[in-house]
Amino acid sequence: MKSEIKGLILTSVIYGIGDILLKAFNFFLLPIYTRLLNPSDYGILAVTGFLSFIMSIFMSLSLHSFLTPLYFSTGNHQERRENIGSLFLLSILVGGVIALSIDQVARPFFSLVIRDVPFDPYIRLTIWTSYLSTWSRIPLLLLRVRERSFAYVLITLSSSLLQTVLSIWFVVYLKRGIEGLLIANLIATSVTSVICLISVSSNMILSLKVKIWKHALIFSLPLIPHELSGWILELSDRAILQWYVSLDQVGIYSLAYSYGSLITLIGYAMNMAWVPFLHKTDSIEGERASERFSYMATYFTVTLCFFGLFLGLAAKPVISLITTALFHDAGGIAPLIVAALLLSNIYYFPVNFIFLRRKTTKVAFATVVSSFTNIILNLWLIPVHGVIAAAWTTFISYGVMTLLTWYFSLKVYPIFYQYRRLMVVFLISAFLWVIGVVYPWNSFWFEIMGKLVLLAAFPALLIIFGFFTEKEKSYLRLALRSYPIFQR
Template sequence: MIKAITQKLSKSKLIKGGIWYTIGNLFLQGVSFFTVPIFLKVLKLTTEEFGIINTYTTWLAVFTSIVSLGLVASVSRGKYDFEEKYDDFLSSIMLLSTLCFGVFIALTLIFQNFISNIIELTPTLVKLLILQSFCAFIIDFCNTKFTIEYKYKKYLFVSITSTLLNVILSIVFISYMTVNRHMGRIIAGALITLIYGIVLYFSIIRKGKFSVKKEYWKYALAISLPLIPHSLSGIILSQFDRIMIQKMVGSSATGIYSFAYSIGMILSVVWTALNKAWVPYFFESMKQNKYEDIREKCKYYIGIFSLITFVLIFVSPEVGKLMGSKDFWVGLDLVPVVMAGYFFVFLYSLPSNLEFYAKKTHLISIGTFGAGFLNIFLNVIFIRKYGYGAAAWTTLVSYVALFIFHYVIAAKISENKIFELKYFIYSTIFVSISGYVFYIIKDNWLMRYGCVLLVMFVLAYIIQKKLKIKFKS
């Protein structure tokens, strides 16, 4: 029985890709995650320095989306519409992004002081930010290409080596700095991103032989431009609250809040890895009209992710205390709320993938823009009233609203019932109860781990029973 299951799984692109992407991304984020104690406990970055670093990272995400016009969004879909001329297509889109970058560099040089005052960075850092944003786009562009082509080895090589070098260089820079030590982390990240961006840029251009076609540009812009509000709103939902906390409360509060998000993002790491395997499978299955297969796999996908969310919530206090010094522990109560938010990110990604496949990207942007606006509105009210912790709850509410929007839209644009509502409801109830129970017993680690073991034993029993019935029949 075990041998039959193993052979079946080894032939599945979805399973094979999912395993490699999960292992790779867990390693990648594990490097970043497990170096947090080095930065916070060994190098002793303060809550204020950690807050400034995360604020810069947020602005980097914002400018990456703007500078590139979101053109990375066309990479996945272009694989299926220009399969025979995919390299030419990619080269042409890269040249279009270069043109956009040139325009933004010129605007930055003209309005650098104005931009500097708004985002509270020096003019030098503003120019560095724009350059790093474009190189970050190139890396994302190439990684998306590797993912859609199932070239997980290339994806992992670029991701792993760049992450390791970034961390090593950051440690070296910070170690030799006595003032403004947050600059060591920022400069190291920019330098590594620049090097990898340049190398990958010329590899794409060379393969496509400097192809410039208006047909490709028009196609890519039709997909990417409507998604810019979506990308920016997504950044507002996931990161912009740190900028608001920075301005409304201070850098120290931003550091504590960012620490809580660093722990909570473990769940996001798992989702990112699984999603990289799910999207190519979903697109191929939709193209071949394998709706029943999608429904079947989606059911188990939701169940597995719900279980992962439950386990990570219950072990989060110990993980957090290992990662940061006592100055940061006050933010640990926010971690389950952050994870619940990322759980709804996972849920809404399922119907939004259908919208993307149907090229209804304007609908994706409308939903994310609405959720982003809701998040800002709630933050303005509740951060002032209840402090930085309110931002985690407002983000959760915004993600719930976004999921509802995408599910309704996906149900309307699909002639086939791809996603069954009951599994979304079951998983939401399970995660909600898990969060409620966690806050009741959060100070008793024995009870928390006992709950985890109990659920795992029950689940193992159910799976074993179903497999026996399946193979007997």
């Protein structure tokens, strides 16, 4: 198991570095954007963001999700290439028809539902960027399935770098504002799709296989309500907020959410390494590997909780440092967003067992219930409490989703999780988070020092409360002794 964990860590680190650099390109542009754009511009960006998300769901029909089981269930290389090409062909044909229909027919609908955001140019640019992004989904997923993490990271980083350069050109030099950002995104997405197709061209052959299309639709269609519900969980708060608060407040909340999303850098990187490993291991060993998976669940959780605690404690000072005073209120909202998205990243571990057994209707049920919880709570609480209510409902809804997913995963793939160790991690994380967020720090530097102490207390409390096993302690001592500073 040590070698397997090392392999997962290495792959996760590669994906993690790539994701960190991806986020960094945009995150470190915040000081520029917050001086050239106003909160209302950020409100428009938030609205086009959730439009892009929901349109991408319908344009892709989640067909790319079928690639992983299709890849591991096909033994013949030639047949596999044809099957992947058939799936890709179905994806781009379906997406093209839907994108064209939205562009030509749905304009009056957008005018009625989306206030203060003109169809031309903002929504039209969003439509075609969303469609072009579907071209790269299967090629990028194919790179992940084939465990070509360096190629995946190189392509995605190049795309983000191109988008960053184009965004600076359009916003800083051409003064095109939000329209410039959307044009930059369209160009970068187009170039990325071409690069992705070239990189995997030898691994797929375009073909029309009705049988593959049928199996792909059976697997993927239940994921449409799942992804729609995921959109509701992730973005409907901003859609509802625009009806009850000003665009300035929507923009501040959006900034807090962007910061909170940094936790997904860790969770998503680990998940990208975990998915192909899980499918490959199960195809060889079946449920005999369940004991190793229980250990991996514990390590998955403790890693996420540590980084979630770090981001939650750092939220207020970081946001106050990199933004103007207009955006400082986001620092009070961001820690709760971090906690909510921590739960959504823990969800990655159990949900993959449900995908492994192709029980996609159970995934859809969990997210649909959670999304209805989110909508009801948002409509009830936002009119009274504003943006802080949206943060709390996000936390509660992701908690419901994670618990339901864990329950269903046990039904389809029984694992004896290490519940005592997991409870120790959760309680310590919550205790330190509450102290760091609630305590009234009197000065900036006192807050920095105090929160560093709280962060350092995390591993110390794990040791005190018996989280580590004797084997893990022995392994850690051996690992530390390999460094000169610990050899005395």
